[in-house]
Amino acid sequence: MSIDVASAERTIRRGKAITLAAMAGLAGLYVIALYYTPTERFEGLVQKVYYVHPPGAYAMQIAFGVVGVVSVLYLWLRDERLDRFAEASAEVGLVFGAMTLITGPIWGQPTWGTWWTWDARLTFTLIEVLVFAGYFALRSAMQDSHERARYAAVLGVMALLLVPFNHLTVYLFNTTHPKPITLQVGKPQLPDEMLRTFIVGFVVFTVLYLGFVITRYGIGLRRAATEAYDA
């Protein structure tokens, strides 16, 4: 099995190009959010976190969901590329998870009056991040690449199945998060300007996820190629 470095480099370049486009979109999102979207009457400026925090959490869920699905596919098809993609997506998911856990308290302190609370979605995000921290601990503790891929896929599938239980656990425990106001039956109860910015946020973070994951996948390819060359 040969992977050439050149094609890995191509993948990385492609990923970087998409990331760059997403970064430009992110800058645009900041501008729209700060200058062209009205400030929320009660929460004030801190409400602007709303345009990056839920999209970040959503990107994390996409990333971890992809790990689960790709893990199932790996156990079925046993293609090395799927394992590399799962690794890339898990790592990107951890980045978005960290971002969500950092932006959350920035909004929580002025709004809830506390940096940290055992709120449902907050706890859920923390648990997901910890599960995937374990995923990386397992990966890095393994030498043999086939065994590593197999074990990681097993954990990836189990993590996917844990998601509904985690959801139940944290929701039954406690929630102080705002109820969803965008995704609900009927018209979203959000001024059109805010809704527009919010949707732009989701689009930007989707592209950002794609850019990150493709770049990271390329890096994994290059690493495998150089390791094969050294061996």
Add this chain to the structure above:
Amino acid sequence: MSTWKPALAIAAKDLTIEWRNRTALLTATVFAILVLLIFVFARDPGVIALPVLAPAVLWVALALASLVALNRAFLLEREHAALDGILLSPAPRAALFWGKWLANLCFVLVVQAVAFPLWILFFNVPPSGALVLVAGVAILTAIGFTAVGTVLAAMAVRTRFAELLLPVLLLPFMLPPVFFAAQLTTRLLAGRPADELWGWIRLLSLYDVVFLAVATLLFPVVVEE
């Protein structure tokens, strides 16, 4: 070849080894008692009364002691490359999982059986019929997470830092069942009506069914060569 016979044989083998040796069993039990003890001393006795803390302590002690118990599940197999021998036999891989899981479940239940009365004693839990039900909850809880734990322990034992890795991998999976069990314990001890309990029992059973099935499916992948 049927699945049950080899599964029971593997479980019997594991439990016989544990029984002849008894070191692991004794260590895990002493560990559980120490966890109970540390809670008594880690609280301010003037502020937090023991009965308030009791349900939480029970589940922390049982969860941690089970971790210690599961850590040893595959150590023997690794030390003497004994797993290869079992894998060479015509027994189906699912039977290996069921055998290992049964042995782990028994081991964890024995540790719980010792820790449970000590918890009643140390935390002045008033004796009542509800305690029998709490013990039932403990069994129901152990079924699910020992299934997950058996798969994760089989993986962790093949790595460089098995003892550290297993808790990191398993604890997130223990959170939902421990949460359901703690809710049940609090309600049982408070003498709440049965219709407040059923929802939690259903959730706990659902977790058991889902993860027992998944673990049975995934375990063969872990041990394949």
